[in-house]
Amino acid sequence: MPESPEIVLEVQDLTMRYGNRLIQGNLNFTVKKGTVLVIMGSSGCGKSTLLRHLIGLQRPYSGRILYSGQDFWQCDEEARKTLLRKFGILYQKGGLWSSMTLAENIALPLKEYTTLTKQEIDEICELKLSLVGLGGFGNYYPSEISGGMQKRAGLARAMALDPEILFFDEPSAGLDPISSRRLDDLIQELSASLGSTIVIVTHELASIMAIATDSIFLDAVEKTITAVGNPRELLHNSTNPRVREFLSRGEEKA
């Protein structure tokens, strides 16, 4: 009998607010090890805000965010740093540091968190760039490469520390369908090979259907999660009309 997979991330009764404005309330969900969770929802429903909460950029108004049972906001500075080391984050626009070359971008987390030697760091940088199809571009500055390449370089940096959990904010935004598809394949391949858990924020239906093993739907009207499950199944089985409308690109009216 296989043991049930370990829960990597657990969100309990999370409420998010900007000032007096409620973004989303009473969020409860768990992410199991090795799965690909997609956070979906229409534009402006709070997807990116939720991601900012998950990666510790924003403090929850109320509720708890637990990583392997450890509360991100209750633990001390040291423990939090250990947690952060396990994160890999791909920002919407890449978030590459513009004053550093691609190799330096990838090397910085390695220098900061590991005792790797210079040679190892160089080799790992080259390896990660090769993994995203940018082998040989280490000496380039982010401004010298295209937007799609910046995205991939951002992914290489997110993977620098072989994170246990990878967060993606709109990975396919601003990419053509083919590049976007390739990025999806890459994400899937990487998660399968390294066994990382992946949390993706996106409203790109093609990506959602292709890579999600699990999903949550943030409802902009009810301001909470109204659907949980595999999106391919949700499309047919969900009882919530808004979820079906979203997943069928508006063909099924709510």
Add this chain to the structure above:
Amino acid sequence: MSKSTQKSETVLIRGKAFWKEGTSPEHPVVVLVGQWKQDTPLQEAPVWNFPDSPKTLAFDCTGMEGWDSSLLVFIRRLAALAEQYQVDMQWDGLPAGLRRLENLAGKTRPPASELPTPNEDTWFQRLGMQTMVIVKTVEDVLGFCGEFCMSAVRMLTLQFNIPWRDVGEQLLRTGPKALGIVSLISFLMGLVLAFIGAIPLQMFGADVYIAMLLGIGLLRLLVPVMVGVVIAGRTGAAYAAELGTMQVNEELDAFKTLGISPMEYLVMPRSLALTIMMPPLCVYADIVGVLGGLTVALFKMNLTALEFFTQLISSTSCRDLLVGLFTCLVFGLIVSVCGCYHGMTCGRSAESVGKATTAAVVNSIIYETIATAVITILTTQLHI
């Protein structure tokens, strides 16, 4: 153990690996055990240099507890060696995920011929490129100034709608909000000038002429220069950073594609506001500066306020004030043109915004100094 491991040379690797003879010396097996992670401590391992010219290289990972990219780095090193010695690497002993990653990394590597080569120019090429940069800059500056003048003429002849709301906002930002720092600096300027001036004047018993020194020194030169420097650092930098950030965010492009000239919509209100605001700021700074000097005259030199002001009025003419005001007006123009020029020609990264801001302030101050010299020489030669 094969002979190859009996060398004294060692390398440092993450994790543990052994070299084991397989079915024959020609088919050795690399045994990987323990943790192969980025934070595993470095271990010494003997150098393997394939002296027995094996035919294949197999792997045994049954004793391995965990791995990440540091293992992949190690395997890729071995693979490079294997290729060099034409040894057949047998990947099937390695974890499936690792094989897929290596496939991905190998497959996506562009052929060496397609890789862009880093620029290695001769000094002659660099000289040429630098010259072209200078030519381009001169061209840009002239172009900007030309467009600036055209827009200014169009604005003054009311050929386009001046965005008054923006002008008002800029007036508020450059004027009233700068009063604090202008007060502080001009008061201290007056104070210091009076202190220094007092030394020679008291030697000749000419204490009362401190008012003349302050009047001419502050009104004509020091106050305009100090206000100019403060405004260059405060407002010029703000203009450059603001427009530079707009450039990064493609806001300037949005104006251009809408057919709205950023020169008319963004630069003109700023220049107008700063140029209007400079003379009043200067008058205010003059007053505060003279008060600073007065403080010294009253408390250190035992002059009365009446003596001070009588001397001030009789020795200082309206001309001095006007020269100062004119200088300030020119400075307003210089700072706004420098700030806006560097903002508009900013690159598209965070770093270039910083560079634009620095360039705006430095160039403002350089041109202000040049302008001061020209104005001072001209006015004294013309006895103004």
